Structures are given as C-alpha cells and as structure tokens.
Amino acid sequence: MFLMVSWLVATSTMLQAGGYEVSLHGQRQVGMGLIGTSLTLDASAAFNNPGALAMMPGQLSVVGGINGVFASTAFRMEAPSVYQAKTDNPLSTPFHFYAAGMLTDRLAAGIAVNTPYGNSLEWEDAWAGRFLIQNISLMAITVQPTLSYRVTDMLSVGAGFVYAHGAVDMERALPIEGPDGEARLHIDGSTGNYGFNAGIQFAHPAGFQAGLSYRSQIDMEVEGGDALFSNIPSSLATAFPANNKVDVSLPLPANLDFGLSYQATPDLLVGMALHYVFWGAYEELVFDFEENTGSLPDSYNKRDYSNTLIIRAGGEYRVTPEIYLRAGGYFDPTPVNSEYFSPETPSLDNLAFTGGVSFLPIPELSIDASLLYIIGLEEDMRYTPENFGGSYSTRIFIPGIGISYQL
Amino acid sequence: MTKTHILPLILLFLASLLGGCDADIDAFSPDPGEADFTTFVSLGNSLTAGFMDGELYREGQHNSLANLLAGQFMHTGLEDFNQPLMHDDIGFGNRLILAEADGQPLPVPMPGTPDPENFENKYNDAGPFHNLGVPGARIQHLLFEGYATLNPYYQRFAADIPTSSIMGDALALNPSFFSLWIGNNDILSYALDGGEGEHILPPEDFRVAFQALVGQLTQQGASGVTANIPNITQIPFFATVPYNALLLTDPDVVALLNNAYAEAPHISFELGPNPLVVYDSDHMAGIRQLEKGELVLLSALNGISNEGWGSQEPLSGEYYLNAKQIEHVTNHVEAYNDIISETASNFNLAMTDVNQLLKDAEPGIYFDAIAFNTEFISGGVFSLDGIHLSARGYAIVANAFIEAINSQYQASVPKVAIGNYPGIQFP
Numbered sequence: 001m002f003l004m005v006s007w008l009v010a011t012s013t014m015l016q017a018g019g020y021e022v023s024l025h026g027q028r029q030v031g032m033g034l035i036g037t038s039l040t041l042d043a044s045a046a047f048n049n050p051g052a053l054a055m056m057p058g059q060l061s062v063v064g065g066i067n068g069v070f071a072s073t074a075f076r077m078e079a080p081s082v083y084q085a086k087t088d089n090p091l092s093t094p095f096h097f098y099a100a101g102m103l104t105d106r107l108a109a110g111i112a113v114n115t116p117y118g119n120s121l122e123w124e125d126a127w128a129g130r131f132l133i134q135n136i137s138l139m140a141i142t143v144q145p146t147l148s149y150r151v152t153d154m155l156s157v158g159a160g161f162v163y164a165h166g167a168v169d170m171e172r173a174l175p176i177e178g179p180d181g182e183a184r185l186h187i188d189g190s191t192g193n194y195g196f197n198a199g200i201q202f203a204h205p206a207g208f209q210a211g212l213s214y215r216s217q218i219d220m221e222v223e224g225g226d227a228l229f230s231n232i233p234s235s236l237a238t239a240f241p242a243n244n245k246v247d248v249s250l251p252l253p254a255n256l257d258f259g260l261s262y263q264a265t266p267d268l269l270v271g272m273a274l275h276y277v278f279w280g281a282y283e284e285l286v287f288d289f290e291e292n293t294g295s296l297p298d299s300y301n302k303r304d305y306s307n308t309l310i311i312r313a314g315g316e317y318r319v320t321p322e323i324y325l326r327a328g329g330y331f332d333p334t335p336v337n338s339e340y341f342s343p344e345t346p347s348l349d350n351l352a353f354t355g356g357v358s359f360l361p362i363p364e365l366s367i368d369a370s371l372l373y374i375i376g377l378e379e380d381m382r383y384t385p386e387n388f389g390g391s392y393s394t395r396i397f398i399p400g401i402g403i404s405y406q407l
Numbered sequence: 408m409t410k411t412h413i414l415p416l417i418l419l420f421l422a423s424l425l426g427g428c429d430a431d432i433d434a435f436s437p438d439p440g441e442a443d444f445t446t447f448v449s450l451g452n453s454l455t456a457g458f459m460d461g462e463l464y465r466e467g468q469h470n471s472l473a474n475l476l477a478g479q480f481m482h483t484g485l486e487d488f489n490q491p492l493m494h495d496d497i498g499f500g501n502r503l504i505l506a507e508a509d510g511q512p513l514p515v516p517m518p519g520t521p522d523p524e525n526f527e528n529k530y531n532d533a534g535p536f537h538n539l540g541v542p543g544a545r546i547q548h549l550l551f552e553g554y555a556t557l558n559p560y561y562q563r564f565a566a567d568i569p570t571s572s573i574m575g576d577a578l579a580l581n582p583s584f585f586s587l588w589i590g591n592n593d594i595l596s597y598a599l600d601g602g603e604g605e606h607i608l609p610p611e612d613f614r615v616a617f618q619a620l621v622g623q624l625t626q627q628g629a630s631g632v633t634a635n636i637p638n639i640t641q642i643p644f645f646a647t648v649p650y651n652a653l654l655l656t657d658p659d660v661v662a663l664l665n666n667a668y669a670e671a672p673h674i675s676f677e678l679g680p681n682p683l684v685v686y687d688s689d690h691m692a693g694i695r696q697l698e699k700g701e702l703v704l705l706s707a708l709n710g711i712s713n714e715g716w717g718s719q720e721p722l723s724g725e726y727y728l729n730a731k732q733i734e735h736v737t738n739h740v741e742a743y744n745d746i747i748s749e750t751a752s753n754f755n756l757a758m759t760d761v762n763q764l765l766k767d768a769e770p771g772i773y774f775d776a777i778a779f780n781t782e783f784i785s786g787g788v789f790s791l792d793g794i795h796l797s798a799r800g801y802a803i804v805a806n807a808f809i810e811a812i813n814s815q816y817q818a819s820v821p822k823v824a825i826g827n828y829p830g831i832q833f834p
Contacts, residue, residue, distance in 0.1 A: 074432040077775075080813060082435050082482060082821040128824045131776040175777040175787065177830045233833035235505070235512040378432060387773040395430040 018308055019253075019279055019335045019347050020119035020138055024067045024094050027368035027402040031356015032314030033328020034372075035273040037259025038211035040201065042404050043100035046110035046146040049213040049257065050158030051199030053100055053148035054108040058406045063098040065368065065402020071394065073121065073346045077128060078382065078389040085127035087346075092120045096402075106150040112160065113143050116215075117252050119345055126182075129388055130173040133344035134184070140166040140220060140252055144197055154205075159198040164252060166191050166220035170344070174240075178233025187246055187287070189225020193218050195252075207263035209271075217254040217281055223247050227289060239295035247288040251281040270315040279305035279335035285342075302385060304337040314354065321363070326356035326370070334379075341381035346392045348376035365405050372398040437482035440818030442630050443583040444480040447488060448537050449473030450549060450577055450620070451588040454804075455540025456560070457490075459790035459797060460514075462502035463542055463560060465493045470798035470828055473538040475805035476586060483820050490538040491564035494524040499559070503791040505784070507834045512784060514791040529564050535580055536564050539573050545592045546608065546616045549573045574623055585624050585631035586808065588761075590617070590743050594736060595794070598639050601704060601725035602732030610742035617746055621754050632812050633751050634759035634804075635744040639702070639736055641765040643783035644793035645728070648703040652711055653681040653718050664718055676718075683717030685727055694721045702728040705783065705793045757815035759808045774803055775825040787830060798828040 026044035029036035036048035043061035045052040069092045077083040100110025118139035123129060141164070148158030167190035174183040199213030227246035232239075255278070261271030282305040288298045314328020332350040356370040374396040382389025449455050449472070456463055457471025468474065468490055477488035496502070500521035503514040530536070541548070541561040548554050552572045555565035565571040566579065577585065593608045608616075624631060639645045653676075655661050661676050668674040671692050674684055682696035683703060697703070703711075707726035710716035716726075728736070744762055751758035768788055771780040779800075780786040783793050788800040796804060806822040813820055 072430040074430040076432045076435060077822075077824060079435055080437070080809070080819045080821045081824065082437065083824045083827075084432060084434070086430065128775055128826050131826065175826070175830055176833065178833045182830075233512075235507040235510060235834045238510060376430070383776065385773070386776040386778075388776040391432055393430050393432045 018277065018310065018332045018350065019282065019305060020117050020345055021253075021277060022094050022115055022118045023275070024372070024398065024400060025096055025114055025116070026063060026098070027065045027356060027370040027400050028316070028326065028358065028404075030067070030370035030372055030398075030400055031326030031328065031354055031368070032271065032316055033312045033330050033352070033354050034275075035259055035261070035271045035312050035314050035328065037199075037213055037257040037273045038201070038209045038261045038271060039259070040203070040209065042406060043098035043110050044096070044112075045148075046098050046100055046160060047096070047112035047114055047144060047197070049199035049201060049211040049259070050146045050148050050160045050197055051156055051213060052201035052211050053110050053146060053158050054102075054106060054150040054156040055201055055203055056100060056108065060101045060407040061099070061404065063402065063404040064096070065400055066093055066095045067370075067372075067398050067400035068093055069120075069396065069398050071121070071396040073343075073376070073392060073394045075127075075129070075343065075346075076391045078380070081390070083128055085124050085129070087121045087123050089121050092118070094118060100146070108148045108150075108158075110146045110148070111144065112146060113141070115139060115141050117166075121344075121346070123343065129343045131175055132172060132342055132383060132386065132388060134171045134173055136168075136170040136344050138166075138168045138170070138250070140164050140218075146197070154203050156201045157199070158201075159196060162195040162197050162215070162218065164193055164195065164218045164220065166193075166222070166250070166252070168220075168222060168225070168248065168250070174229075176232065176236060178231060178236075180231040183229060183231045183233075183240070186228040186230065187225055187248065188228070189222035189246070189248065191220050191222045193220060199257075209261045211257070211259045213255075213257045215255040217278060218252040219249055220252060221247070221249040224290070227287075236295070239293045241291045241293070241296075244296075245290035247290075249286065253281045254278040267318040268315065272311070272313040275310040275312060277308050277310070277335065280307045281305075282335070301342065302340045303342070304340050305335040306337065308333050308335045322360045324358040326354070326358075328354045336381070338379070338381050339384045341392075342383050343392070346376070346394060348379055348392060348394055351375045351377060364407060365403065368402045368404060370400045372396075372400070374398070435821060436819065437821050438819040439483040440813070440816040442483075442812065442816040442818050444484040445486060445583045446537075446580055447477055447480050447485050447584045447586075448539055448577045448580050448582040449476065449586045450573060450624075451540045451586070452544045452592050453540065453542035453795055454591060455586065455588055456538065456542050457540070457801070458542045459792070459795045459801075460503045461792040462498040462500070463493060464496040464498040464502055466496050466829075467798070468492050468538075470801055471538060471540065472588070472801045472805055472808070473540055473586065475802055475823055476808055477537065479805070479809060479820050479823060480584070483818065488537045489533070489535065491529050491533070491536045494522050497521050498525055505791060505832065505834050512833050514784070526559060526563065528562060528568060530566050534564060534566065535576065537580065539577050541573060543592060544573065544589070545596070546589045546613060546620070549589060549620055550616065574620065578623060581627065582624070582629050585629055586633070587620060587624065587631060588634040588759075589620070590636050590747070594636060594639070594739055594743070598645065598728060598736055599704070602728050602735065603725045607735065607739045610739065610746060613743050614746045614750075617750055621750050621756065625754050625756075630756065630816065632757040632759060632808055632815075633747055634808065635747045635762045636740050637762050637765040638740045640733075641769050641781050642794055643781060643786070643789050644705045645702045646781065647705050647783040647793065648708050648711065649680070650697040650699055650701050650703060651680040651682045652703065653683055655679065655681055667719070683711065683722055683727075685717065685722040686724055687729070688724070697727065698730070700730060700733070702733060704728075755815070757808075757811040759804070759811040761804060761807065764804065764807050768803075774806075777826060779803070784831060791831070797831060799825055799830055802828045
C-alpha cells in the first residue's frame with residue numbers, strides 16, 4: 001500500500017473544482033454530484049463529514065479509489081486577435097483511501113488519505129501567456145486520523161486532525177533572450193502544515209439525514225524552495241543569481257459543508273449539499289526571493305479570490321442488490337477575480353454532470369465507477385496588472401474507479 | 408451474465424466521450440469594416456522599413472511595422488505584400504549587436520562584410536514593392552523624383568532610379584489602403600546634430616507636404632492610417648545620459664578638476680554626480696556646466712566614460728541640446744502633430760497617437776505580460792541604436808495602428824501577439 005501511495009504521490013495532481021480545489025473524495029459521492037456531507041455510506045465519511053463516521057453501516061470499512069483527470073483549457077487572446085492556445089495537460093490521477101472501524105458501539109476511528117487540493121497544467125510550448133505561466137503542478141495530500149462518537153441514535157459528532165503535505169513545481173518564461181533562447185524560472189518546493197476537520201451528523205429514522213462539517217484553512221508555506229533560472233545570458237548573470245531560493249505561500253482554504261439526504265424508498269436515495277469555500281483567503285501570490293537584485297525584486301501577484309458557494313445534488317438507485325446507478329450535478333462558480341485571472345489557475349464557472357455505477361459481486365465488496373464531466377463556461381478574463389487577457393474555456397473529463405469493502 | 412457486461416460497456420462509453428473532452432473556443436472573426444485592404448502600401452521612413460539596431464537587415468524587415476500590419480491585414484482581405492528584402496542580416500554593414508564587456512551588455516558593430524547584392528536594385532527581379540519605407544526619408548523626399556540617386560536605401564528598390572519618387576511607386580500599385588508615417592527625420596536630423604546643423608522644416612512647409620501626400624494617396628478613393636511623431640524626450644538616444652553624468656568618487660580628482668577650471672569660477676565639481684562641462688558660444692565664458700533638463704546625446708557616452716569628455720574636455724555643441732533647442736524641437740513636434748491630426752481628420756484617416764504611446768511606455772507598461780519601458784537596451788521598446796524600435800517595439804506600435812484603424816473604419820483587424828516577436832538578444 002505504501003509503495004502504491006508513493007507512486008501516486010508522484011503523479012497525482014489535477015485541476016478539477018473551483019480554484020485549485022479537487023473534490024474527488026469517493027467514487028460513490030462523485031457519482032451523486034459530489035454530495036457527501038450527509039451520507040453515511042462508508043469510511044469516506046472520515047473526510048466528508050467526521051461527524052457521520054460513527055453512523056457508518058457495519059463494523060469495518062475500507063475504501064480506495066483513483067480518478068483520471070483529462071483536463072484541457074483553450075485560450076483566445078483578447079479581441080481583436082486570432083491568437084489561440086491550448087493546454088496539453090498530462091493525465092493526473094488524484095486518489096483517496098479511507099479506513100474506519102467501530103471501536104465500541106458508539107465510537108468509531110478512521111483515517112483518510114486524499115488529495116483535496118491540486119492543479120496541474122501545461123500550456124503549449126511558447127504560448128503567449130508563458131511569461132505568467134508555462135506549466136504548473138501543485139498538490140496537497142492530507143492525512144487525517146479521525147474519531148467520531150455517536151451521542152444518541154440520531155446524532156453523532158466527530159473530528160479529525162489534518163496533516164497536509166504540499167508541493168509546488170512551476171515554470172514560466174522570462175522576457176529575456178540569449179544564445180540559449182528564452183530565459184526561464186523554475187520554482188520547486190514542498191512543505192507541510194496542520195489543520196482540523198470536524199462535523200456533526202443528524203439522522204432521522206424516517207430516512208432523513210443532515211450533516212454539517214468544517215475543514216480549517218491550512219497555509220502551505222514553502223520556505224527556501226528552489227528558484228532556478230535557466231538560459232540567463234552571461235551578461236545578465238549577476239542580475240539573476242543561478243541557484244536562488246524562494247519563499248512562497250498558498251492557502252488551502254477552509255470549507256463549510258452542509259448536506260441533506262433522504263432515503264425516499266429502499267432503492268432510492270436523493271440528496272443535496274452546499275459546499276462553501278473560503279477562497280477569500282487567497283489574496284496574493286508572493287514570491288519572496290532570498291537574493292534580490294535590481295532586475296529581480298520580490299514578486300507580488302494579486303489574486304483577490306472570493307468565497308464561493310457550490311450547489312450540488314444527486315441520487316442513487318439500487319437496480320438489483322448487486323447494481324447501483326448514480327447521477328448528479330453541480331454548479332461551481334469561479335472564485336477567481338476576473339481582473340486578476342492568471343492562466344496558472346484557469347478556473348471558470350463550472351457546470352458539472354456526474355454518473356456512477358457500483359457492482360457488488362458479494363455483499364461485502366463493491367466495485368465503484370464514476371464519471372464526471374465539467375464544462376468550464378467560456379468567459380473573458382484578464383490579468384490586468386500585466387495586461388494579459390482573453391477568453392478561456394475548459395472541459396474536464398474524469399473517470400474514476402474504486403473499491404470498497406465493508407464488514 | 409448481463410451484470411458482468413455492464414462494466415466493459417461503461418468503459419466503452421467513457422472511451423467514446425474522451426474524444427469530446429477537448430476544450431474548444433470560437434475563433435475570432437476578423438472584419439475589414441469600411442476599409443478595403445486588398446492592396447496595401449506603406450510609406451514612410453526607417454520606422455516603416457523595419458530599420459533597427461542601426462541598420463536595415465533581413466530579419467528586421469520581417470518584423471517591420473509595414474510587414475506586421477500586412478500580416479494582420481491578410482485576415483481582412485489583403486492578398487499580397489512584397490518587401491524589398493536585404494539579402495542577409497548584415498545589410499549595409501552598420502548593424503549593432505550586444506557584446507559582453509566587463510560582464511555588462513554593450514552595443515558593438517556586428518562583424519561581417521556587406522554583400523554587394525544588398526546594394527543592388529531589386530525592382531526588376533523582385534518588384535514591385537509594397538513596403539516603401541525608406542530609411543532617412545524626410546517628408547519632402549516622398550515626392551522627390553530622383554530621390555533614389557541620393558539615398559542608397561531607396562536606390563535598392565526604386566522602380567526607376569533616375570526618375571522614381573516614393574509616392575510615384577506607391578500610386579503605381581493603385582493602393583486601396585495605405586499607411587503614412589513621416590516627419591520623424593525632419594525633427595531627428597536637427598536633434599541628432601545637437602541642434603547645430605540646419606533648422607527644422609517649418610510647420611507651414613510640413614503642412615503643404617503632408618496635405619499633398621494624403622491628397623495624392625486618397626485621390627483614387629484609398630483609405631489609410633497615419634501616425635504622429637514621438638518627442639525626443641522618450642527616445643533613449645536623448646534620454647539615457649543624464650545632464651550630470653560625471654560621477655566623481657575620488658576627492659583628488661575633484662580637486663584636480665576644480666583646479667583645472669580655476670579660471671572659470673562658475674564651473675565647480677564635488678563628490679557625487681556633477682553636471683557635464685560643455686562648450687556654449689552663447690555663454691560669456693564659452694564654457695559652462697549643463698543644467699537639469701538639458702539632453703546629452705547617447706553618442707557622447709563613450710567619450711564621457713573613456714575620454715574625459717564633459718570634464719577634462721568640454722563637450723562640444725553637437726553632443727547636447729540646450730533648453731532652447733529642446734523647446735524648438737518640442738514646438739515643432741507639437742506643430743507637426745497638430746497638422747497630422749487635423750489632416751487625418753479632414754481626410755477621414757485613422758490616426759495613431761505614437762507620441763502618447765511612448766509617453767505611456769516611459770515609466771513602464773505591460774503588453775501581453777511582458778514589461779516594457781523606454782530605457783536603452785533594457786527597456787525592450789527600442790533597439791540597440793537607441794532611436795529605432797525593436798521587433799517587439801514595432802509590434803506594440805503595429806497594435807496601436809490597428810486600434811486606430813479599427814476605430815476609424817469600424818473594422819476588426821486582429822492585433823499581433825507581442826511575445827511572438829523576438830526580444831533584444833543578450834550575449
């Protein structure tokens with residue numbers, strides 16, 4: 001398992017939800033439009049709502065899964081212009097792993113390992129926005145040990161301690177040309193920090209469930225990351241110290257989630273969720289270079305994101321005891337300020353449709369597949385401080401597969 | 408059995424969707440509006456020709472204002488655009504490149520012998536030409552029949568060397584659209600002599616010539632774009648060397664200089680930056696120190712740095728512009744620009760405010776996420792000669808031309824992407 005995790009760590013970065021949030025936290029939740037807060041399906045509750053974990057069915061649950069993110073962004077330069085560019089993103093593979101067990105009748109313990117934030121994109125070579133970003137790979141992996149307690153039959157609470165490991169790797173061009181071509185800046189660093197996740201779950205015997213959870217903001221503060229300048233002409237070498245270091249900080253914003261679900265019939269489950277993301281925390285992206293020169297001051301890049309409310313809805317239908325079908329959708333307005341829109345995170349208003357299926361060869365084992373299709377609605381955006389604007393449009397296609405085992 | 412078939416079916420469905428998951432964006436629709444770009448001729452001087460780094464050379468011509476405009480007009484109906492290209496990137500042999508000296512980039516002459524072919528007239532082999540920008544041309548030269556006998560850059564491509572005029576060659580192409588950017592050299596030739604040479608063409612004469620040019624070009628119904636003239640205060644050749652460029656750090660040198668000028672008590676030196684000493688025949692003593700606001704020409708820099716100019720040896724009049732001369736230049740630039748605006752308006756032409764564009768660029772400006780300013784070498788707008796634009800500088804100006812055209816003719820000519828053009832090449 002650890003071998004697998006470390007391989008995944010190396011390749012799992014993605015661009016999926018608003019900003020650089022990734023909400024692929026379980027194939028069954030994905031199939032239902034990413035609702036999860038009020039669901040007590042399995043160990044995935046440890047992440048989706050720690051309060052719900054003590055209400056999971058059975059004594060032991062193990063869930064694992066992986067998604068493949070096929071994302072592409074198209075750009076057309078601000079009118080009048082016929083210039084267009086596209087991303088040529090590598091496949092990214094966010095994953096999730098959850099395990100939980102009932103320690104007593106009322107107390108559950110679990111662990112969640114997943115990738116709630118990330119962003120990976122590669123713009124085509126030498127594209128017009130390369131002085132802002134050529135490629136970026138950003139990711140956060142969180143590990144969250146969790147305890148949950150069922151206070152009454154109808155109410156349970158839970159909380160988890162979150163350790164987040166974050167890594168950033170990005171490259172942009174500098175408008176400096178020499179014998180080796182255009183100069184480049186490559187920034188690479190990683191860091192870790194702590195936070196928490198807490199929730200409360202209410203279940204009515206008539207089939208209603210409600211959940212509320214909160215995940216705290218975690219600031220990823222890279223200190224002394226590598227800032228490597230390449231292709232710097234020798235006559236400018238002193239202006240761009242070759243092996244510079246950089247401090248850069250990025251918030252993983254807090255989330256507040258509220259979910260409602262209803263087991264309408266023994267075969268039909270419907271639900272919705274409100275996912276509020278405190279994106280306002282992302283005001284500025286600062287590159288604080290260890291060694292500054294006249295040509296290399298620290299770089300302050302305004303972002304000025306806004307908090308967003310994402311509305312999600314979905315349902316699950318049991319066709320036979322072995323087959324479940326799911327469908328859902330959501331609308332995810334962009335947190336990005338249209339005047340400070342950087343192509344490093346081309347996050348648009350997203351309209352998403354989801355579907356999913358589970359197959360249970362034996363009652364304890366479920367093989368779950370999901371499909372998420374996101375349309376990033378075309379919009380004119382600009383990065384005003386550097387006079388770079390245009391229309392962006394995205395399409396993201398995310399198939400996923402997972403298994404869950406339950407006793 | 409049916410259940411086990413579901414998963415492969417879903418996978419097949421997923422695979423089929425993959426083809427449709429590529430983001431797409433509608434193309435921009437260029438539109439000529441009320442203008443007709445079928446035949447485009449470009450008249451002007453070095454700035455139209457593609458002159459940069461002190462020379463007209465092949466790569467510079469590819470990035471000429473005229474060629475950049477033509478490339479965009481191809482989207483709105485232009486069929487053919489022919490430039491009188493040099494055979495190579497040496498041209499007549501005056502090109503500058505950057506070399507490393509003491510770890511600093513410094514413009515030096517590019518090595519290489521000019522190919523005789525660069526001087527030969529190309530009209531019969533490769534003409535006629537649509538880029539009629541001629542380095543060195545002043546406004547009255549455009550109507551001058553036989554100008555090719557005086558200017559080797561025109562001699563290269565004139566239809567008939569003894570009798571052709573630039574305007575005649577332009578009209579022979581029966582243009583539907585033209586660009587006309589002229590007058591810069593009338594100002595510059597005065598300023599480049601430090602105001603010591605001949606006077607600037609009076610505005611009355613400029614008006615007559617400009618109206619004649621526009622009148623002839625529009626006679627057959629062509630529309631077009633013109634542009635005004637930047638002031639010299641934004642041009643690195645005049646804005647790089649400060650009036651107080653004499654930096655003294657050694658008290659002994661200060662004492663030595665004060666001693667040397669003991670007989671001219673109005674001249675004194677101290678530690679730190681000092682105004683340069685210049686010859687000035689209007690001054691009682693014949694020499695004085697420069698005052699703030701006066702402009703030193705870039706051509707004096709080497710002498711100041713290495714030959715004691717402005718300190719041991721006063722700077723002669725052709726290397727600086729005094730306040731009166733600067734005012735003379737500024738008045739003429741303003742008068743010319745008023746005439747250009749007024750004429751453009753009378754003839755319903757698009758008018759590009761290059762004067763304002765360079766003023767805006769002076770403190771620093773971003774285009775397409777590239778930072779520019781008007782500083783010498785590092786600023787990116789001007790080429791290594793400090794007078795002519797760089798490839799990206801021409802791209803910036805081309806976009807300003809396109810904005811003016813689109814606004815005047817309700818057209819949608821697409822702009823260029825600035826970053827697609829080469830920047831200054833550092834060693």
